[in-house]
Structures are given as structure tokens and as C-alpha cells.
Amino acid sequence: xxxxxxxxxxxxxxxxxxxxxxxxxxxxxxxxxxxxxxxxxxxxxxxxxxxxxxxxxxxxxxxxxxxxx
Numbered sequence: 001x002x003x004x005x006x007x008x009x010x011x012x013x014x015x016x017x018x019x020x021x022x023x024x025x026x027x028x029x030x031x032x033x034x035x036x037x038x039x040x041x042x043x044x045x046x047x048x049x050x051x052x053x054x055x056x057x058x059x060x061x062x063x064x065x066x067x068x069x
Contacts, residue, residue: 004046
């Protein structure tokens with residue numbers, strides 16, 4: 001199993017959000033991640049970033065389709 005893990009800084013850059021907002025999403029369990037060590041940052045699986053983007057896209061498109069009816 002070879003999973004690509006992103007650091008908080010890398011994942012925030014992909015999502016085009018701040019690192020603090022990404023940490024907030026992780027604390028709210030909207031993005032799965034794990035903490036490395038006592039003071040280490042989060043490690044986020046790349047597939048989790050893809051899943052988050054898909055969920056957000058589906059939320060946006062479902063809201064748009066609801067307002068068109």
C-alpha cells in the first residue's frame with residue numbers, strides 16, 4: 001500500500017485555503033488526517049483531498065440544481 005501523504009502546507013496549497021482553515025476542517029472532521037508526533041503537523045492522504053473536493057463540488061451543484069426548479 002503506497003499512499004501519498006501531504007503536509008498541511010501542501011494540502012492547503014492544493015485547496016487554495018490557509019493552513020489555519022485547513023486545520024479547522026481537520027478538527028471539525030471534514031477532512032481526515034493524523035498528527036505525526038507531539039509537535040508534528042498533520043499528514044493528510046492525497047485521496048482525502050480529492051474526496052473533499054468532490055464532496056464540495058457535489059454540494060455546490062446540488063444547491064444550484066435546487067434553485068433552478
